[in-house]
Amino acid sequence: MLNAPVSHYLFTAAQSRDIDEQTINEIGIEGFTLMEIAGYSASQQILNIYPELSHGIYLCGKGNNAGDALVIARYLIQHDINASIVFLSGMDGLSPDTHKNFELLKKFDPENKISIYDSWDDFSGQASFDFIIDGMLGTGLDSNLRGDYQKAVQWANQQSVPVFSIDIPTGLHADLGEIMGKVIKADHTFTFGGRKQGFYLQDGPLHTGQVTYCELPFPNELKTSCNTFLIDESWVSEHQSSLGVHKYDTGVLYIIAGSEGLTGAAVMAAKSAWAEGLGAVFLVCPRGLLSVYEHNLPSIIKKPVGEQSDTCFSEAHLPDVRQIVGEKQGAVLLGPGLGRKEETVRFVIDFLSQNNRKTVIDADALWALAQSQKWKEFEEKQWILTPHPGELARLLEQDVKKDYQRLNLVRNFSAEHNVTTLSKGMPGIVSTKNGDSYLTNYDTRYFARAGSGDVLAGKISAYLALDYSPEYSCAQALLNGKKKLFTYLDTNRDLPEPTDFI
């Protein structure tokens, strides 16, 4: 199981507003108090991360997002950090808590050193400053940016000073990660009470800058409706290879892969799985390809099936393959380099119809699934499907253009068909049978490249063979890939080769 800490829950705007409201109305912590905690904690983070600041421009709307910004200003002026406050919608319609904080702020400034502008035109970019606070809009955004908000965003994005977004970069849709007309490009986003899902979808990752989660006193029970989580290395612990007494006690994996011209995929997957410390990896292969594997995979046990003339799998191999896979408890990886011949498609579907093993279905086996609707009726499905964008579109029988749409489709697909799905892309999405979904914060399209996908499939199935849950197996394989990718990109400018991920 994967149990994300609350700092890695991803909320929609509606979920965030609900939790705010329930905390205020049912628990009894006032909105004003929440605002104080939000603003205080962001101000302390800013002081820690940027200790040399001297003058901030505070771009404020009229809602509570602006109130958070005013609290920050109050704390920072105590550290001699000056403030110019620009109210884009004027000062008359401020929300009650924001108005109250505006009055408080003035009391902290007896010498009237703070500059206040009550419209964008009034300000029009004057004053010298070394940072910008974006307190224009948070979860209250309801359409494309209106009026002067667009101008202020455009102006802020042209300045060469750091921009700190309060709760959400103004103009970013909190659920979809889409740009609502214009959007702030933040260097840092301080987000309150919960990260927002849109930070990790579509245009989100390019606009939030570094995201810091600031805790608010929301009871955890109010967060249980959340079913989307961020996976990263801070909480998914590295797997420990367990050294059992006998090699067959420490994980057995059967790899059914390869065909003429595509033996490299089987080799990559087998090497990748073996590197995770399994007790035994068996490569089931058409007999005609045995010599290739004998040459390339000394540590892997080869199990040839069929005749010397066979170079791809077909129905004729089913009895032998079933018998081999039935010999020991273990997991199965089906797909890399199988090819797309009709007899191989039939082999895949027939094999799966009576397979009760935990199975990773990858590459050409996904292609075979998409050719036959029959698999949806199979009862036994301890499966992980690992589609890249093209394979996903074939499985879903529709094009998937937006990340938010992909998240929902993959979530529903996994729940409906009782499988775990790892959809490669930016972000990678892992969805479980119960509808929980986990997003990566890096681009997993690297694993859609020939060869890298085979390595990823090898890792996932290795963890599955070591008896980890499907979602942990996916998450750990993705994080393992991320670590290797980032290490590689630190010193190289070209794209990594699949072997760099093994």
Ligand SMILES: NC(=O)C1=CN([C@@H]2O[C@H](COP(=O)(O)OP(=O)(O)OC[C@H]3O[C@@H](n4cnc5c(N)ncnc54)[C@H](OP(=O)(O)O)[C@@H]3O)[C@@H](O)[C@H]2O)[C@H](O)CC1
């Ligand atoms: N309430 C709490 O307990 C806490 C909230 N926090 C912070 O508050 C914001 C959410 O605050 P909210 O007041 O709900 O909304 P906003 O500040 O984001 O803005 C709402 C106003 O903005 C106007 N609006 C909406 N969309 C647009 C647009 N596209 N262009 C221009 N203006 C827009 C709208 O006014 P209208 O009258 O023009 O419709 C809204 O009034 C949350 O994000 C947190 O930052 C704290 O965290 C503490 C707890």
Ligand SMILES: [K+]
């Ligand atoms: K904001």
